[in-house]
Amino acid sequence: MDLVNHLNDRLLFAIPKKGRLYDKCVSILKGSDIKFHRSQRLDIALSTNLPVALIFLPAADIPMFVGEGKCDLGITGVDQVREADMDVELPIDLQFGNCKLQVQVPANGGYTDPRQLIGKTIVSSFTNLTTKYFAELEGTTEDKIATKIRYVGGSVEASCALGIADAIVDLVESGETMRAAGLTDIATVLETSAYLIESKHPKSDPELIATIKSRIEGVMTAQQYVCCNYNAQTKDLDKLLPITPGRRAPTISHIDDEGWVAVSSMIERSKKGAIMDELKKKGAADIMVFEISNCRV
């Protein structure tokens, strides 16, 4: 099929084609019920249930495609949006791809403050953000900085050992890559996570854009909450309901057991263990926690 000619009238949604963000993006699309089949090596996939085409692009190029209005929606890291200096909306923090862009120096090299690096050579894949950072540090404009900023596309952490850099500016999550290269961090340029990004001048049907955003918000909420059900004696409700207030209010249903009710409520996933302990202590019975696969709240 000539995919390009099937793109008219479809909302173009840019997704990282590989790398750190890819799997999570696919799982968000799945959770949002945006169905598609991506043929091997093809970077365009038409959704089979919505007028949407997924365009698989390098994470670094997505801000430009969305910023220039070629794609209405995209997913990429905030680091990439700031590096590309593109003016896009950032409607949803997707809460993955969390890491920091940091200034890293040889652990045994004696640098402890980024000001000591003024006039030295810094290697990064994020040359725009690095230039801005050092221009600010030097109190000058970007075209006048004394620090030399050089670009490499990957394996940035090898630059100091290879003698091409005094320091690097690169992403750090666990710190394993940094430590393995004998480096240590001395400053943070930016904290980042993956976002849904949106063109400031979208071309597609606003209702379709709103539907996709609401579905993705639903996936985010479903990840954050679980559903907690338990049985309780009505006399204990005063103590139990404050533990499970729900997002709006808990649902209380009558059950075929005199003096008992069933309670159902959304609770924060991260607190579920403590909440179940507390419910049990205060007299709740038959406490169960269920996954929410998607929701609209």
Ligand SMILES: Nc1ncnc2c1ncn2[C@@H]1O[C@H](COP(=O)(O)OP(=O)(O)OP(=O)(O)O)[C@@H](O)[C@H]1O
């Ligand atoms: N270690 C990490 N932990 C969390 N998120 C990361 C990490 N590394 C990168 N990211 C996020 O993922 C984005 C894409 O990085 P990734 O390294 O996957 O790039 P890529 O486009 O696949 O390029 P390449 O694989 O060629 O380096 C980054 O801009 C950042 O937002």
Ligand SMILES: O=P(O)(O)OC[C@H]1O[C@H](OP(=O)(O)OP(=O)(O)O)[C@H](O)[C@@H]1O
């Ligand atoms: O702090 P850590 O958990 O070790 O993660 C940091 C590493 O992750 C990213 O690289 P990635 O592995 O995606 O590959 P790349 O070097 O090819 O960009 C980043 O550029 C660091 O090298």
